[in-house]
Amino acid sequence: MKHYPLEIFWSDEDQGFVAEAPDLPGCSACAPTEVEAAHAAQQAIQAWIEAAQAAGRAVPVPREVLPLRRYSGKFLVRVPRSLHARLARQAAAQGVSLNQYVAGVLARG
Incomplete structure (x- = not known):
């Protein structure tokens, strides 16, 4: 069997972890733990x-997933000045750098 990458996330609605195979539309599985969801996804x-x-x-052919070492952790994002200002003010209010603040916001999704 080909190896398809999975995206695994917590679902409040399902009260469990959902594992999706994005290359296969509609292919997903849900389970109480991430490991169980990954195993169930293989069956799906x-x-x-x-x-x-x-x-x-x-x-579909599985897409190639690059290993983490291939990512630098840096990318450039252009945003409107008003958004830049708002983010900078929010970061200052929390006492963190703009970089730390934005990384936290992105991590929370």
């Missing part, structure tokens, strides 16, 4: 592929 991937093949549909 196999079922998705079998159903697609039975229906004569093409099965």
Whole structure:
């Protein structure tokens, strides 16, 4: 079986971890732990592929996922001046750098 990357996140609605295979539309699984969700997703991937093949549909090739060491941790984002000012004020109010504040906001999603 091909290896499809998973995105795993907590779902308040499902009260569990959801593991999605973004390369396979609609393919996901839910379980109480991240590990269980990943295992359940493997079964869902196999079922998705079998159903697609039975229906004569093409099965997408898994996308390449680069290892973490290939990412520098830096990227440039252009934002409107008003947003830059608002973020800077919020960072100052919390006593952290703009960089730390934005990284925290991004981490919380």
